[in-house]
Amino acid sequence: MSAVTIPVTATDARRRPGALALSLAGTGALVAAIAAGSVLLDGAGLTSNIASRLLPPSLEHPFGTDHLGRDMFTRVVKGLALSMGIGLLTALLSTVVSGILGIAAALAARWFDNAISWLIDLFIGIPHLIFMILIAFTVGGGIPGIVLGIATTHWMALALLVRADTKQLRDAGFVKVSRGLGKSPLFIARKHLLPLAFPQLMVGFVLMFPHVVLHEAALTFLGFGFSPQTPAIGILLSEGMPHILSGNWWLAAFPGLTLLLTVLSFARLGDRLRSRLDPRIPIG
């Protein structure tokens, strides 16, 4: 990331003050709607009904039905809820790893810092999807494979940021005083550095979320995620492939577009939070 200060431009001047609140409200509403929908919609839409196979979208089935007559709307909402649950868990795990390694690397001895930076290079270098497939293969797919695979491939960028921030604070007056008073590095990390790194970690978490959700869908699509009965977006799409290719467009359009919208709203929220945190970074 460049540390260059970008001058105020026309776009920045016109930056709407309410944009962050609006983005927050929109994303919150979306999450609430998906969560509520997934609880309220009963299992009826998930049972197959041969009489209503491959129906195009209608009032009764807003997203149409699939090749077994299941209601696509129910399946998509349940799939998005599942994606978000997995995303939350994975992004949280990854953020915790970033925070611990980032702060530890900045505080610890030079060899440890070098080891962490080598580890970061290693994980940046391995093609992520390929590594996730390897993990899913080892763990045997399912939720553990997905969470572990995605969490271990997403902590690097944030860890680098936290490390850089912490290094700047390492020699700050209050840290020196604390050290002079005989406080342990663990105490300094927990009481002084973690609270200051927290906003960065929070933004990192929100920005990580979209990547995590996209990777979960990709892994599931390739067949490394959930069992075929689970309504996950990746499974809906891989299952629907033959029928999409015979012209049933709604099987592709709705799962994909809703996933895109969910991911996009989180990505925008993350960008706005980041630019609030660091005004030098302009929003897109």
Next chain:
Amino acid sequence: MSPRGARADTAGVARFLAVRLLRFATLLAGVSVLAFALVLNSPVDPIQAYIGADVNISDEQLARLREYWGLDGSPVERYFAWASAMAEGNLGVSTLYKAPVAAVIGERFWASFALMGAAWMFSGVIGYALGVVAAFHRGRLADRIITGYSYALSSTPAFWLGIVFLAVFAVWLGWFPVGLAGPHGVPAEEVTLTQRLRHFALPVATLSLIGVANIAMHTRERMTDVLHSDYVLFARARGELNRSVFWNHGLRNSIVPAITLQFAYFAELFGGSVLAETVFSYPGLGSTLTAAALGGDVPLLLGIVLISSAFVFAGNTVADLINAAIDPRVRTSP
């Protein structure tokens, strides 16, 4: 530059190169340890899988093979037995294809190479151009369209974009065939170039489009910096117009970061190609990797993981070298 300065600089470059190459080697060793450890803990034994392809093997031969591979040794011994075989170019035998892994990979390498190479070029050129246009029109309609489009693209699942392309261009409009590298049932030697290109078009389009967003947004930021610099202000004061500002200042100050970024993009490119190849049943390394992992073909899986990681590390190293060649500060900092 004084001769002494030049000599110091050469030494610096040599040191930098040595450090980078050493790092490349340790990273590759790191991946091999990691991959081996992961597979060792999986339900399938990595070395057992090498002989798995051959059923007609006597107990005596099996015992000798176990000894040869050091199957009864500790995990560390087994790793070194495996790694030294790898280093000699013996990647083992694919259980899925009943052929040496090196041959299976070699057969599919060029298909993937063509796909990723073309997507890499297209996404680089188009992404750079879009970034430049956006920066020159910052805040106006063209910028808004390009930025919005990049945002939407970076939130689009790559495999879904492939499916949409298939549904629209292959099924609905019927412009392109549905998949594979050539028409079904035609021997590879008889597939004409036009047929090949028609089968190639949609996977390349998917992969290129996904790659555009990243480089467009970075170029836009970089070019905006350039356009707000004092030297561009001076150039404009001299009466230079957009076109000459771009050719005289913008291009040379923004093309190198863009190229560096494209080299660092190798990791994402590999992931995207796994998805695009799977959607389009394109016979490359990506779809083979999926098949290997789903079919428990450990030697092939490990082989592709190592080859692809080597490629990405090479890409990152090239990016570092380009950066260092252009910007001396990178070389001299430890």
